[in-house]
Amino acid sequence: MQVTDSDISQKVSEWLTPIFDTETQQHIKNLQKNAPEDLKESFYKDLEFGTGGMRGVMGVGTNRINKYTLGKSTQGLSNYLLKQFEGEQPKAVIAYDCRNNSDTLAQIVANVFSANGIKVYLFSSLRPTPELSFAVKELGCHCGIVLTASHNPPEYNGYKVYWQDGGQLVPPQDAEIIAEINALQYADINFEAQSDLIEKIDTAIDETFINQSAQNGSIAATQEAKDDLTIVFTSLHGTSITAVPETLKRAGFKNVHIVEEQAEPDGNFPTVKSPNPEEPEALTMAMDLAKKVNADIVIGTDPDCDRLGIAVRNTDGDLQLLNGNQTMVVMTWFLLEQYAKEKTFKGNEFIASTIVSTPMMRSIANGFGVEYLEVLTGFKWIAKLIKDFPEKHFIGGGEESFGFMVGDFVRDKDAVTSTLLACEIAAYTKANGSSFYATLLELYTKYGFYKENLVSLVKKGIEGAQEIKQTMIDLRNTPPQHLNNEKVVLIEDYQSSVAKNLQDHTETIIDIPKSNVLIFYTEGGSKIAARPSGTEPKIKFYISVQGSLDSVADFDTAQQQLDSKIEAIKKDLQLT
Template sequence: MIEPLYEEWLKHTRTDSELHEELLSVKGDAKAVEDRFYRELSFGTGGLRGVLGAGTNRMNVYSVGKATFGLAAYLLKQAGEKKSVAIAYDSRIKSREFAFTIAEIFSSKGIEAYIFDELTPTPVLSYAVRKLKTTAGIVITASHNPKEYNGYKVYNSKGCQITDEAAADITAEIARFGYFETYEKDESLIHVLNDEIKNAFLSEIYSLSLFPDCGDYAPKVVYTPLNGTGNKPVREILAKLGVKTLSVVPEQEAPDGSFATCPYPNPEEKAALSLALALAKEKNAELVLATDPDADRVGIAVRGENGEYRLFNGNETGVLLEKYILERRQEKGTLPPSPVVVKTIVTTDMATDIAKTYGAAVKEVLTGFKYIGEAIDALADERSYIMGLEESYGYLVGRHARDKDAVSAAMMIVEMAAYYRSQGKSLIDALEELYEAYGYYTTSLFSKTYKGKSGKEEMDAVLAGIRREPWKKLLGRPVLAFKDYLQGIEGLPKSDVLSFRGEGFRVIVRPSGTEPKLKVYFQVKEKTAEDSQAFVSALVASVAEMV
């Protein structure tokens, strides 16, 4: 089965020297060939994502083409006569090539394609779909994954990532096409976008500010776009806000898909911020910002009184933003009658506690920002939406998009720092006040990577085993509530997620939707920071041995 596939690809890639040479290099290596062909990249609500290279289990111009032919067929079956798509891409290897190939294929099917002329953040693509009223949107990105990866994310006409139902229908259409389809592009249907959409995006973001023209109190900022798409828009919005001292990490300023100075360009990882932290010390900056390559996640570090920098995790930044926005809007009299905060089930429960203080409801959704986007559209009045947050450094503080947005979050973080600075406080002070008011919530994430076909089978077996015999106790504390979201509970879609709650702890287990990883999310709450940290450390060590 695999050998004929290999020979077919060898034949059809003769004019594609890079992929052809890769295939020749593994000739006779059964394991290497199997890894490239034992399956096709799966198309889900997040589209496609995989390692770049040759084969059906790789991201390449042929797997991208096959997906696009299927998506085009799906769109042409939808209601409405005129079909169109918006297309964006990040700084990753092959991103621009994939994006323009996609535009050409859509044009060959009579579908208008609006494509950005330069690398563009994911939230701008979501905004563009809504602004241009296109039928769908696509962004070529693998977000914060290592350089070896790329991806293909699909958005519906609301600018939200596609639903499970739509993904299944698109998958069925993709199956009808081969990897080496031919087409004739129609240049008249390909429209290259200038800065008009991006400028409108930034204007709408600035309108969200709750402390505009805060330059007199703005902190000194060091920023790194991690060689991605955030460089221009983040700098522009901070300049508009009035930030006077902004230094950008020079080695990570220009687009670079090899991510030479940050092999894992993820603002969740301290290593990715190492150059930014060094520059911050040199510049005596008070705040460090880092956005991932497609600028939908943002991480921060704050200088303490001792001159050292404290890295905030995604939950900490999220609850600070939530409290700031609720408090400021209450002060300004712009808080809606029935405010709503949307968070994922793995995000800290402190967000729920804070929301109650301001009379806000909390809507919990499955992991994945598309569910937050869907929750906004499901509100009786979307003006009641305050913000959406997830523990993995993703936030949406406005209704301009339907995906997480690091550009607007960066603006709000800086103005929040300025606001507290005007009161003689730092972000660290503000965070400690939250812990004192709501309890010492401590969160942690344990991940285990499984590689190749056998790794996937092992991961599935681990999950099946836990589901078959759910844990009854963790560190001697009884599990008081066990939930299996695969059963379709609490009005949420079925999902391969297991949840365990006990006195002072919560543990959630799920496979990653974008990488071959098993993820375990921990939350504990104790009376002191020391007790909370000790408990979560022991809990992580205990569960790690069981998975």
Template sequence: MFNWNRNHGKIMLLLIYKISYEGGGNNMSWQDTFKKWTSFAGLDEDLLNQLNERAKNEKDLEDSFYKDLEFGTGGMRGMLGPGTNRLNIYTIRKAVEGLANYISKHVDNSYDKGVVIAYDSRYMSQTFAVEAARVLGAHGIKAYVFESIRPTPLLSFAVRHLKTAAGIMITASHNPPEYNGFKIYNEDGGQVPLREAAAIIEEVNKIEDELNVSVKSQDEIEREGLLEWVGGENVDQAYLQQLKTIRKQDKDNTVKIVFTPLHGTSYDLIMRGLAQSGFENIYVVEEQANLDPEFSTVSSPNPEEHQAFEMAIKKGLEKDADILIGSDPDGDRLGVAVKNKEGSYQVLTGNQLGSLLLDYTLSQQAPSALENGQVIKTIVTTEMGRAIASHYGVNTMDTLTGFKFIGEKIKEFESNEKHFLFGYEESYGYLIGDFVRDKDAVQAALAACEAANYWKAQGKSLLEALDTLYEQHGYYLEGMESLTLKGKDGAEQIETIMADIRKQPFEQLGELDVIAVEDYHSSERILAKENKQEAIDLPKENVMKFLLENDAWVCFRPSGTEPKIKSYFGVKTKSATDSKLLLEKIQTEVEKRMNNIINA
């Protein structure tokens, strides 16, 4: 039967294409892709309706079709909607098709091992999980799909526990509600490292038509045993048993805790993890415990941003809580706020919390456990961690930004005498037990509450414990500025900024001389005074870092998953006041330079 509404929408879109295409733009490729979609007979009804709604906005259409979504440091992430540059059932299918082709070639017994799939509370998450299973089913690869939402670290654990060939996590972490994402994990349970990612991307790029990827129906793969719904209790309980291994203290837990999962996935595991460790005084922000893909109680569901703690702070004041903990929607990042001497709550930075957790973790280890132990951090994470680890006689290793690189190092330790003790990054990601190979808010929540309880027993808050670390190691202070530049024009501006910084590198910042320039794209370190070059033994990435006098540094990095360029800063002086003044001075100079580049 002729569907008037559906076909009327298609006719309108094709007329718009004809006007736009024949009107004579310089770059016609996005129009060709747009026409392919609007001409596709089986196009999903919802996506067709969305295209019809957006038809009058040519710039939005161009941004939706001018390129394919790309894999970055955390996988594929983008705005929901129709188009090759949006996340939808077709771009998901294309990505899974590439993964299926990759594991069929490179993972032994991949058909028998299968792929485990988890998802968060965002729009379309469960739908995308089922679409992934349908593509895998067309290849004869079994999919294990969780019946309900699960946090990212549990997916990492499930890959190892179920011994699958790979894992898929449907999440956009802490991005706004209009986003979702797709993360791939290898059979070690870590995010795929660069070499594997490159091979998967190569397989994805071989797929010329995302609209015609073969799928089987859900009924068919269930009937053929190619889709198994995972109830989760078996996996959950196995994870909770492993969580017991990171406990450092069995003392009475008198600390009062306020917890918010920010409408995300971690509520159940964090509550059960704390309960099995003897924590009883836990107060939940109930308004943020319900699943809400709009994240309606916060402007951003990101524990890195202080506004996310507003309701937790209110609850903390009511209950006289010692510590407030908040996890992001997919449960891999944790933020913490602590009561100060004035009786209000101060949100710790990711670097501050990481330093406290690191010091606590190492201080509770037997000397023999520290031998050949390794701390792993990223190149944009505080240098205070290196000082703390050195104090305990432990080596610190640097990786590129992204927890995939930390997971990759942990895997390497299995074949040498080194062993993992602690891993973290400045963006609120922490790992203590290597039974997970990604950052883990559940582990971090347990460790943070245990550390707070430990220091409370000694008459100190976590803030006072942090002051002790500053007195011991120096006043380290860090900052980060994120510049969002959306769309095609924004991507070009980001490229311009990085090219300009490479062409005319800083020689001085904050009246401190640059002593070395590290270009991770060319894997070269240039020592300024010696005029000498050294090789950087890390994978290539579009990152520039400037090492300054007095242990200060600045780093520039385009995000791999968001339309942003990030500037990271680190300083060290003898006092909080001096560090704040120096940090502000350096940040101001960098901001002026970037504005000049954009406005040139």
């Protein structure tokens, strides 16, 4: 539905009524006078829950993160909790990261919960997102909230909702809660806190969380192997500084060098263009320090500590950044290998990943005879698998966007335990005459050589949103018939839940919740997925190609061949 100037004016008029405080009204008046385009961007739509909750630019308006948009969401969530848990005392736990205004916004959310008679546990200072997931279950809460915008730029903040199992909202709760929120007016928000219902929490949860992280991430390396590993770690001004160094210490790693210039939490992220470990530039300072101290491994985490980027020594001894798929397959293989060595498989184990991640995960699962389950993008879907199949045992899994989860004591991607696991693998393989990187190459020879490439096209604002929408429409209406001179043989449309086989012209139903994702498969085994981001103004293309690697010595040649395939596909899709 097209938003008109009249629609926007009506929203603006509402925000200039006494329902909203004078500071908000004055800010809107300033935008009317000095920045009408910014005013339009602030009101042309309402913020929505995406794959990672509600995330947006901070400011006034319905399309911004502020006390009213968060207050309305919290009021709707409060109404839902009171209906669903009638006769109980609903409980919520709230955490926040290093973002500007996160502490203030967290207090506002706590106030609204308490105003509605809901018991609130509020962390006294910033904490990692995985600790919030852990705390929901540890404290027996009905829901949890974390104020974070993950790795987005400094002007962003966000609001992620977790349910009783410690996982993010999934169907049917997500739609039901959104319906409650949409039924409200801003005048319905109760901001009058009942302070006796708000309890600050601190070190007790920290201790339990860090101990369990150290226990779950310590797999096979001896103390001697750990003593021989040199680690460089950067928190990129985020929350991981509160948990990762201590977790590594308790697990026995002593040679940990922290990038001190990035150790202080700071929502402006002054030393990086983007606090995203997916971006090579974000780890520049860590890489420089690693060269000085001759580190074996470099790890950086995003601001809320759920993603991690890794660099390890390659076969030439140089530090090389790995992508999320590469890190994921090594971690998953290592967990499965240790299970196999200890003969602890019971036949109910599974690993999981997402539809846009590397197909190599399925190959590894098949190699161990373990079940592989695939879900939509977002760790909430992996957490849902754990909840839906209590008879199954989750070993580990991840997604291409630099997230991984070890076991199920946390029900979201967890850079605390995953950082420890990465160091554990590096120490173990080094002690056994190999390395993290050499292990990756060996896996390519055993399970197939898969290589991935991500193309993210940023499309900001109203026009950008329309461009993204039109791109997906065009791909559906006129899908590519050939990519890299290979026939497209299968198209999966997760919005219509239909997979079309272009060879025998049959159709099958996709038994996964609907999502705006298209995946094209070629006769040569390439896989290309397209999807709009749920949390950023981007459309993403995930390209996966495969080949064989007979010997590690042939790696460079085989890699060049796969790179050529990727470039040809990008050219065919006009992504270059």
